[in-house]
Amino acid sequence: MRMSDAVERYTEHVAKVRRLSPATVRAYRADLSDLVASTADPDVAEVDVEHLREWLWSATQRGISRASLARRTASVRGFFGWSSVEGLRTDDPTLRLVTPKRGRTLPTIAAAPALGTVLDARRTDADDTGDPIALRDAALLELLYGAALRVSEACGLDVDSLDRTTATVRVFGKGAKERVVPYGAPAAQAVDAWVVRGRPALLRGGDTSALFLGARGGRLGVRTAYDIVRRAIGPVIGTDAVGPHALRHSAATHLLDGGADLRAVQEMLGHASLGTTQIYTHVSTERLTAAYRLAHPRA
The missing domain is CATH 1.10.443.10 (Intergrase catalytic core)
Known part of the structure; x- marks a missing residue:
């Protein structure tokens, strides 16, 4: 199955079955769509850990924050874990993917x-x-x-x-x-x-x-x-x-x-x-x- 088709199925799954918030679903779809574009929409089984590392590295080069990188990693972990369960591939490439540490951002408060x-x-x-x-x-x-x-x-x-x-x-x-x-x-x-x-x-x-x-x-x-x-x-x-x-x-x-x-x-x-x-x-x-x-x- 093509990545783009699998992403649609996955985002429907997290929205309807896992009942994640609309904002979270939109964020996952945006992250995964960016991965699809960067890898030219291959078959789900063809994506390996090197593709994912290159995708995250290119994001750091564009100045994406640590928090966004951590969310991107969470997005692909969820997607490929689901793909393995659904039988779209036999392994999970994210098991060897290191999650970037999030920087601590203090919240804005009023006195x-x-x-x-x-x-x-x-x-x-x-x-x-x-x-x-x-x-x-x-x-x-x-x-x-x-x-x-x-x-x-x-x-x-x-x-x-x-x-x-x-x-x-x-x-x-x-x-x-x-x-x-x-x-x-x-x-x-x-x-x-x-x-x-x-x-x-x-x-x-x-x-x-x-x-x-x-x-x-x-x-x-x-x-x-x-x-x-x-x-x-x-x-x-x-x-x-x-x-x-x-x-x-x-x-x-x-x-x-x-x-x-x-x-x-x-x-x-x-x-x-x-x-x-x-x-x-x-x-x-x-x-x-x-x-x-x-x-x-x-x-």
């Missing part, structure tokens, strides 16, 4: 006092004006930070994902893994104001289950969410190149600074590996065991 001032001002202004868009934006910002959500998770929330009595939200993260996350009092205030006063004004039919709505009444898109966050917290961090993940990074760091247990933060973030969460310990000065409401600066 808790400055971020709190911005979020408080947004929520107060929205309450005063009653503008539906302002109420939505305030609720989105507070929930992204208060529950440390990924932007895709926040945009994918439905109204019934919330338990406003217990101030928790049910989230489906990467790999469709479900977790229930608490959020603090400011987020609860902003979300209640949006659900009761703002959201009904934007309903236009269509997807009426979505928690966050766009100006035309459909589910809020990820790109719009990025713009909302960029405009709100860019000045706090000091750069316009900032997105929703900065709020998630900030929440995790502030929780650890406040004394939250590392494993509790891991569960809140939905990280499969504790090692992924440990990057946030670079600013933590004390290691205490505390519940969310004692640790989060906006609980």
Whole structure:
């Protein structure tokens, strides 16, 4: 089977069977398509470890980051492992492929006092004006930070994902893994104001289950969410190149600074590996065991 045909089958497999996120599937398809192009689309069985080493070397010559190289290696490992299981070849050439070490990149975070001032001002202004868009934006910002959500998770929330009595939200993260996350009092205030006063004004039919709505009444898109966050917290961090993940990074760091247990933060973030969460310990000065409401600066 040609590589290009096998890549299509593999990406369908990881999307439908392994249920990886659309972003991960796109990244795998892009990596493998680049390999197909660099090897002139041979039969899957004809690709050997030297082809793969040359492909990775050419990527380093183009200045691709260590993180991207590591992801490319993961992409081909998954693909050729699957190819062996499917009987498309009898061996796995990636077994002799060395994974490049990823460089440590510290996350962008905002100082808790400055971020709190911005979020408080947004929520107060929205309450005063009653503008539906302002109420939505305030609720989105507070929930992204208060529950440390990924932007895709926040945009994918439905109204019934919330338990406003217990101030928790049910989230489906990467790999469709479900977790229930608490959020603090400011987020609860902003979300209640949006659900009761703002959201009904934007309903236009269509997807009426979505928690966050766009100006035309459909589910809020990820790109719009990025713009909302960029405009709100860019000045706090000091750069316009900032997105929703900065709020998630900030929440995790502030929780650890406040004394939250590392494993509790891991569960809140939905990280499969504790090692992924440990990057946030670079600013933590004390290691205490505390519940969310004692640790989060906006609980």
